[in-house]
Amino acid sequence: MAMAVLRREGRRVLLSSPSPAAAMAARSPAVSQPEIAPLGARSISTQVVRNRMKSVKNIQKITKAMKMVAASKLRAVQIRTENSRGLWQPFTALLGDAPNVDVKKNVIVAITSDKGLCGGINSTSVKVSKALHKLTSGPEKESKYVILGEKGKVQLIRDSKQSIEMTVSELQKNPINYTQIAVLADDILKNVKFDALRVVFNKFESVISFKPTMTTILSPEVMEKESESGGKVGDLDSYEIEGGETKSEILQNLTEFQFSCVLYNGALENACSELGARMSAMDSSSRNAGDMLDRLTLTYNRTRQASITTELIEIISGASALEG
Amino acid sequence: MKPRPPTPASIPTKLTVNFVLPYKSEIDNKEVDMVIVPATTGQMGVLPGHVATITELKPGVLSVHEGNDVTKYFVSSGFAFVHANSVADIVAVEAVPVDQIDPSLVQKGLAEFTAKLGSASTDLEKAEAQIGVDVHSALNAALAG
Amino acid sequence: MSATTAAVPFWRAAGMTYIGYSNICAALVRNCLKEPFKSEAASREKVHFSVAKWADGKQEKPMLWKLGDLTWFFMLQLSAQMMNKDLVPW
Numbered sequence: 001m002a003m004a005v006l007r008r009e010g011r012r013v014l015l016s017s018p019s020p021a022a023a024m025a026a027r028s029p030a031v032s033q034p035e036i037a038p039l040g041a042r043s044i045s046t047q048v049v050r051n052r053m054k055s056v057k058n059i060q061k062i063t064k065a066m067k068m069v070a071a072s073k074l075r076a077v078q079i080r081t082e083n084s085r086g087l088w089q090p091f092t093a094l095l096g097d098a099p100n101v102d103v104k105k106n107v108i109v110a111i112t113s114d115k116g117l118c119g120g121i122n123s124t125s126v127k128v129s130k131a132l133h134k135l136t137s138g139p140e141k142e143s144k145y146v147i148l149g150e151k152g153k154v155q156l157i158r159d160s161k162q163s164i165e166m167t168v169s170e171l172q173k174n175p176i177n178y179t180q181i182a183v184l185a186d187d188i189l190k191n192v193k194f195d196a197l198r199v200v201f202n203k204f205e206s207v208i209s210f211k212p213t214m215t216t217i218l219s220p221e222v223m224e225k226e227s228e229s230g231g232k233v234g235d236l237d238s239y240e241i242e243g244g245e246t247k248s249e250i251l252q253n254l255t256e257f258q259f260s261c262v263l264y265n266g267a268l269e270n271a272c273s274e275l276g277a278r279m280s281a282m283d284s285s286s287r288n289a290g291d292m293l294d295r296l297t298l299t300y301n302r303t304r305q306a307s308i309t310t311e312l313i314e315i316i317s318g319a320s321a322l323e324g
Numbered sequence: 325m326k327p328r329p330p331t332p333a334s335i336p337t338k339l340t341v342n343f344v345l346p347y348k349s350e351i352d353n354k355e356v357d358m359v360i361v362p363a364t365t366g367q368m369g370v371l372p373g374h375v376a377t378i379t380e381l382k383p384g385v386l387s388v389h390e391g392n393d394v395t396k397y398f399v400s401s402g403f404a405f406v407h408a409n410s411v412a413d414i415v416a417v418e419a420v421p422v423d424q425i426d427p428s429l430v431q432k433g434l435a436e437f438t439a440k441l442g443s444a445s446t447d448l449e450k451a452e453a454q455i456g457v458d459v460h461s462a463l464n465a466a467l468a469g
Numbered sequence: 470m471s472a473t474t475a476a477v478p479f480w481r482a483a484g485m486t487y488i489g490y491s492n493i494c495a496a497l498v499r500n501c502l503k504e505p506f507k508s509e510a511a512s513r514e515k516v517h518f519s520v521a522k523w524a525d526g527k528q529e530k531p532m533l534w535k536l537g538d539l540t541w542f543f544m545l546q547l548s549a550q551m552m553n554k555d556l557v558p559w
Contacts, residue, residue, distance in 0.1 A: 076533050086349035090342065090413030093328050094405050095380070169531075174515040178346035178417065179492060183534060186488045191522060240410070241380035242363050249477065253380055255486040257403060260488050261415070261496040264346055347513060383494055400494040418495035426503040433501060455490065459491035459497045 046307070049300045052292060060289035067282035074207070074275040076175070081204060081268040088215070088265050091258045095236065098226060099216050102243070103195035106136040106143035109164065109188070109263070111270040112152030113199040114169055119277035121202045121270075122151040123212055128212045129156070129200050133163065136198075148267070165192050176271060178264050183258035195222050197259060201266040202273035208280055210273035215266065217259050220252040263292055331408045335373030341388065343397075343414045350397070350419065356390040359412060361404045362462075370404075370412050377406045383421065383462040385469070386414065396422045398466045400459070427467050434460035 097161065110129040114124045129152075136143040144165040149155045153167045166186060196218050203213040218226065225245070227236040241250050329340075341359055343351035359370045370377075380467030381402045388395045400414030444450040448458025480490045492494040521531035 080347065083348040084346055086342065086344040086352065087346055088413065090344065090403075090405055090415050093407065093413065095409075142554070161523075162525070165518060166522050167528065168518055168520050170533075171518045173517045177513045177514070179495070179514050180516040180518065182417075182488050182492050184518060184520070186486055186492075187520055187534075189486055201501040239376045239378045239405070242365060242368060242377050250378060250380060254378070254403060254540060257415070257491065261346070372549055384496070398498065401491040402499040417491045418498050418503060420498065420506065424502050426501055426507075429501040433497065443481045447483040448485075451480045451485065452493065454479055457494050457498060459494050460501070463498070 004158065010074045020186050031240075040046075042321045044302050046300055049296055049303060053300065056289050056293050056296065058222055060286050060293065063282040063285040063289065067286065068103045068277040070275045070282065074279065076098065077268065077272050077275060078204070081265075081272045084265045087261045088258070091254075091261065094239075095223070095254075095258070097216060098218065099198075099214065101139075101218060101222065101226065102304055103214065103222055104141055105193055105195045106132075106141070107146055107194040107197050108132050108136075108143055108191050109146045109197060109199045110148065110152050110156070111156075111199065111263075111266050112149035113270070113274040114150045114172055115152060115274075117278060117281060119281040121273050121277045122149070122155065125154045125200055125202060125270075126152055128214065130160070132161065132198060132214065144192070146192060148184075151308065171267070172271065176264075176267050178260075181264040181267055182260045183299050185256075185263050187196045189259065190255060195219050201270040204269045204272035204276065207276045210277060213266075213269075215262050217255060217262060220248055223251055224248060224257060237279050250277075326459045328411060329406070329409050332410070336410045337372060338373075338410075339370060340411045342411070342412070343386075343388075343416070343419070345416055346381045351388065354388075354390075358389040358390055359414070359467055360385075360389070361414060362386060362399060366416065368404075370406055372410045374406050374410070374412075376408045377404075379404050379406075381414075383418065383459045384460075385466045386416075386419065396466075398422050398425060421467050425463060425467060430460055430463045430467065432442070434464060 019056055041111055063308055108129050112125050116122075133143050133145070144163050145156060145160065146171075147167045148164050148171055149154060150169050153164075153169070156164060171180070171184075171199065174180070199215045199217070203209040203214060223236075241247055338355040339358065340357050341351050341354050351363075356370075361368050361370060361379065362381055363379040365383045367384070367467070368379060381399055381404055383400055384398070384407075386397045386399045388397075397419045398421075399414075399416045400418040402414065402419075405413045407413070433456065437453050437460060441450065441453035441457055444453045478490075485493075496514060499507070499514065502510055517533075517535050519531045519533045521528050523529065533550075
């Protein structure tokens with residue numbers, strides 16, 4: 001209350017002797033913030049800085065919470081991913097991996113996330129898919145996209161609209177299970193013609209490291225051709241087919257099953273990578289928010305102290321003017 | 325992926341088995357004496373030194389023999405690969421220990437699908453009903469034997 | 470391998486892929502489990518996603534796959550697809 005009275009006294013003094021006070025007023029804002037308080041206003045407004053501090057603190061709280069949520073979700077998905085890693089290994093042991101197979105119809109299945117705020121993993125997947133698309137297109141060859149996840153769709157719509165065959169979203173509403181992916185794989189197989197399917201996803205190496213990976217699945221006809229011509233798949237001929245059906249029948253079942261297993265593992269790995277990337281993105285976000293908060297606190301204190309000093313000077317000069 | 329062992333010169337004494345399901349690896353690199361898989365042509369026994377084979381599985385019982393222990397699983401469908409180096413990979417979509425199956429539900433399902441098979445009109449319905457009958461009869465046989 | 474072409478299995482002749490066949494088998498087996506195994510297996514059967522086909526750079530109407538109990542409704546979906554009908558959302 002007393003301060004307020006003195007302040008009002010000071011204002012009258014201020015109007016009579018504007019120069020020292022104005023000089024004070026002009027100096028402090030230049031030091032602290034770009035918003036210059038209008039000349040003649042009382043104390044430098046700390047309200048603006050205080051508002052910023054409040055919002056930055058809120059952001060820090062939110063990003064910390066998001067990091068915790070991602071960490072807890074990650075633990076659950078990581079277990080399932082590790083369990084599913086054994087699923088594709090038998091297929092690779094049997095059929096080998098032929099990434100540089102040259103075929104007419106390529107379909108690139110890009111697995112991305114639906115939600116954002118997960119760092120750069122979606123951009124890396126899209127970059128790899130685009131590079132693959134360039135590699136596999138040309139005269140007599142064509143390549144199409146099947147996109148899982150909103151983020152990939154948004155990025156690929158911009159320049160490759162014509163090559164998109166199918167998009168899938170809302171995949172992560174329930175925890176990913178094999179049945180869901182199998183139904184999806186079934187849908188893809190029924191609607192998209194392909195000679196080779198290339199699944200692009202981010203493999204989960206550790207909480208901070210995700211490697212973009214590509215798996216190739218050949219259609220049964222191409223597989224037969226490759227096995228006859230020798231090479232890695234050449235060993236296929238040495239296997240006896242038990243079941244009395246033809247080799248192509250078994251191969252067809254096998255490639256369909258392989259696709260769904262590989263897609264399942266890829267979707268899980270990508271989900272893990274997404275959660276890990278979100279954890280680290282939110283972590284660095286919280287840290288940045290913390291740094292910003294420190295800087296703002298310093299500014300706030302400086303501003304506050306400057307305004308107190310200004311007040312004191314005015315009061316003292318006012319008092320000395322009254323005396324003498 | 326761990327590299328696979330090369331084909332040995334002589335027949336090994338044990339078979340290395342990998343039995344994987346989408347949600348877990350049931351058996352991982354375990355050495356056993358024999359496995360019997362439910363191939364589409366019937367129960368197929370796999371011993372160490374078996375010729376390299378690819379076989380599709382039909383709904384049935386998979387048994388793993390190790391010494392005197394026999395572990396039985398009911399497998400819904402999948403594939404089994406036997407490699408020349410006496411490694412057997414079995415990939416199944418769903419596999420349950422036989423004691424987790426409920427006999428009353430099996431009987432009910434069998435009756436339902438047999439009825440459906442009779443009343444089916446389109447090819448698709450007939451196929452679905454046939455699958456139902458096959459699976460439930462296999463479940464029945466697994467519970468009995 | 471024998472040169473005689475065996476007849477395709479009945480399910481492939483009816484338009485199912487191997488994945489469809491194996492999923493139906495698995496769902497039927499899961500249905501015949503005792504409790505509590507049955508309820509843990511139920512979490513392995515939930516399906517939910519939405520697919521949109523593209524033609525000429527334009528997105529067509531998305532189709533939502535939403536299945537709780539896979540056993541019966543998978544077959545419904547298959548038959549709906551065969552007849553090109555819209556899926557029954559539920």
